[in-house]
Amino acid sequence: xxxxxxxxxxxxxxxxxxxxxxxxxxxxxxxxxxxxxxxxxxxxxxxxxxxxxxxxxxxxxxxxxxxxxxxxxxxxxxxxxxxxxxxxxxxxxxxxxxxxxxxxxxxxxxxxxxxxxxxxxxxxxxxxxxxxxxxxxxxxxxxxxxxxxxxxxxxxxxxxxxxxxxxxxxxxxxxxxxxxxxxxxxxxxxxxxxxxxxxxxxxxxxxxxxxxxxxxxxxxxxxxxxxxxxxxxxxxxxxxxxxxxxxxxxxxxxxxxxxxxxxxxxxxxxxxxxxxxxxxxxxxxxxxxxxxxxxxxxxxxxxxxxxxxxxxxxxxxxxxxxxxxxxxxxxxxxxxxxxxxxxxxxxxxxxxxxxxxxxxxxxxxxxxxxxxxxxxxxxxxxxxxxxxxxxxxxxxxxxxxxxxxxxxxxxxxxxxxxxxxxxxxxxxx
Amino acid sequence: xxxxxxxxxxxxxxxxxxxxxxxxxxxxxxxxxxxxxxxxxxxxxxxxxxxxxxxxxxxxxxxxxxxxxxxxxxxxxxxxxxxxxxxxxxxxxxxxxxxxxxxxxxxxxxxxxxxxxxxxxxxxxxxxxxxxxxxxxx
Numbered sequence: 001x002x003x004x005x006x007x008x009x010x011x012x013x014x015x016x017x018x019x020x021x022x023x024x025x026x027x028x029x030x031x032x033x034x035x036x037x038x039x040x041x042x043x044x045x046x047x048x049x050x051x052x053x054x055x056x057x058x059x060x061x062x063x064x065x066x067x068x069x070x071x072x073x074x075x076x077x078x079x080x081x082x083x084x085x086x087x088x089x090x091x092x093x094x095x096x097x098x099x100x101x102x103x104x105x106x107x108x109x110x111x112x113x114x115x116x117x118x119x120x121x122x123x124x125x126x127x128x129x130x131x132x133x134x135x136x137x138x139x140x141x142x143x144x145x146x147x148x149x150x151x152x153x154x155x156x157x158x159x160x161x162x163x164x165x166x167x168x169x170x171x172x173x174x175x176x177x178x179x180x181x182x183x184x185x186x187x188x189x190x191x192x193x194x195x196x197x198x199x200x201x202x203x204x205x206x207x208x209x210x211x212x213x214x215x216x217x218x219x220x221x222x223x224x225x226x227x228x229x230x231x232x233x234x235x236x237x238x239x240x241x242x243x244x245x246x247x248x249x250x251x252x253x254x255x256x257x258x259x260x261x262x263x264x265x266x267x268x269x270x271x272x273x274x275x276x277x278x279x280x281x282x283x284x285x286x287x288x289x290x291x292x293x294x295x296x297x298x299x300x301x302x303x304x305x306x307x308x309x310x311x312x313x314x315x316x317x318x319x320x321x322x323x324x325x326x327x328x329x330x331x332x333x334x335x336x337x338x339x340x341x342x343x344x345x346x347x348x349x350x351x352x353x354x355x356x357x358x359x360x361x362x363x364x365x366x367x368x369x370x371x372x373x374x375x376x377x378x379x380x381x382x383x384x385x386x387x388x389x390x391x392x393x394x395x396x397x398x399x400x401x402x403x404x405x406x407x408x409x410x411x412x413x414x415x416x417x418x419x420x421x422x423x424x425x426x427x428x429x
Numbered sequence: 430x431x432x433x434x435x436x437x438x439x440x441x442x443x444x445x446x447x448x449x450x451x452x453x454x455x456x457x458x459x460x461x462x463x464x465x466x467x468x469x470x471x472x473x474x475x476x477x478x479x480x481x482x483x484x485x486x487x488x489x490x491x492x493x494x495x496x497x498x499x500x501x502x503x504x505x506x507x508x509x510x511x512x513x514x515x516x517x518x519x520x521x522x523x524x525x526x527x528x529x530x531x532x533x534x535x536x537x538x539x540x541x542x543x544x545x546x547x548x549x550x551x552x553x554x555x556x557x558x559x560x561x562x563x564x565x566x567x
Contacts (some may be wrong), residue, residue, distance in 0.1 A: 008513070008515040009515055009518070009519065011513065011515055012511075012513060012515035012516040012518065012519045013519060015511075015512055015513070015516055016464065016516060016519055016520075057526065059519075112463065216512070219510055219512075222465070222510070223464075223465035223466065223510065224465065225465070226462070226465035227463065227464065227465040230462055230463040230465075231463070276468055276469055276508065277468075280468065
């Protein structure tokens with residue numbers, strides 16, 4: 001194996017093992033920053049030794065043992081050395097005694113829980129949202145600071161600062177390393193799901209920049225979501241979120257044309273929809289439905305995208321069902337955005353005039369003032385009703401509100417089409 | 430990135446796997462699922478139950494198994510989602526450790542776009558691990 005092969009292998013091992021490593025170390029040292037430092041030290045040790053000795057059979061265990069030795073060294077210099085030394089020495093002893101396959105298993109269970117604890121910690125509501133996202137992608141996604149910065153189009157030092165401050169806050173506020181229980185679990189879980197979905201959305205429909213989609217981010221989010229679903233299999237909303245992401249991601253290949261141009265959902269070539277992801281999404285939705293019913297916001301949104309996924313052609317879409325799912329969603333998480341989407345579904349199911357009624361009621365909604373999808377949706381309905389001049393004005397307004405170049409292009413095209421009489425009577429996103 | 434991993438044991442026999450082996454396989458599949466990287470997997474039954482269809486100058490030939498070139502026979506596959514090929518290779522090694530023998534062919538699937546501006550910059554061209562370059566503690 002050449003040196004660069006080994007480095008690539010080490011990179012790969014890091015991606016596979018780092019979250020578990022950091023999680024396990026956090027349980028021992030009770031500080032996420034220190035845990036990451038120790039993990040990084042172990043990685044550096046691997047970079048020094050493995051090119052000569054080769055990648056060990058159980059690289060995760062090697063890294064963990066190395067990191068724990070470093071932890072002992074660290075504590076030797078601190079006050080509480082005796083107590084920690086005992087605890088750690090104990091752990092190292094018992095690990096050495098176990099046979100390799102057993103160690104793998106036993107560590108697996110404990111570490112699984114530790115990863116879950118780490119997820120909850122890095123998504124703690126005491127941290128600002130961007131900090132939660134950056135920290136989660138860093139500790140659990142294995143992304144470098146640079147990768148995170150490029151993903152969110154933010155300077156690297158900014159991300160670095162966010163992460164440093166986040167760790168400091170967790171330490172200063174003595175945020176416990178635990179899975180929340182009882183009443184607290186629901187709210188804390190929401191925070192976790194929110195972070196994951198934020199990452200996904202940034203990849204699915206980038207808010208700024210030249211590309212409409214950034215599939216790598218969707219993959220990161222999906223991976224995190226799947227991990228959490230396996231760690232918390234009794235939570236229907238986690239499966240709901242995973243279902244939502246799998247099915248939305250199934251459309252990534254169809255969302256952009258050859259030149260990167262945006263294509264609306266109803267215009268997409270369904271042959272390009274990824275059936276592996278659709279199958280996984282429907283299966284995840286089923287898991288959610290089997291647990292206390294699928295009444296949460298993510299499960300409902302998943303059920304909506306599932307309707308699209310099941311329709312072999314746009315014409316076969318079950319719009320009345322989608323409209324009623326939006327009714328349910330509006331009851332659970334009322335918001336102007338949900339209302340807007342409901343309007344679109346109602347228009348498809350019961351005619352554009354019905355949808356327009358709902359949209360017009362949102363005109364004075366302050367939170368939607370800068371939201372390009374409101375005038376875009378209104379424009380579409382106006383076009384269907386033959387009110388072309390009004391439609392053009394609204395498409396132009398929508399184009400001026402989006403920061404994404406591809407979406408702007410699409411909207412300006414539709415504005416132009418009103419003049420030329422080239423009306424598209426298709427919808428969706 | 431998506432990879433299909435094709436497992437070729439290098440031989441074919443009609444001996445069914447032991448319960449212990451099945452358990453180990455199950456645990457491994459579970460581990461990949463828990464890591465969020467497994468998209469699909471299945472075993473392929475004996476080639477005796479399969480057939481080969483070939484076209485040559487517009488004419489079809491259908492040959493029923495079992496097939497004798499056992500080195501190339503595929504016994505199972507997995508589709509994984511990883512950031513790099515190196516990751517998929519590590520997973521293949523884990524799997525092969527379990528099986529004890531054989532070859533896993535790791536093939537990049539055609540899900541496009543494979544690269545975009547924000548994806549990993551590890552083109553594999555640098556001699557130094559990118560992580561060593563950024564041992565940034567932040």
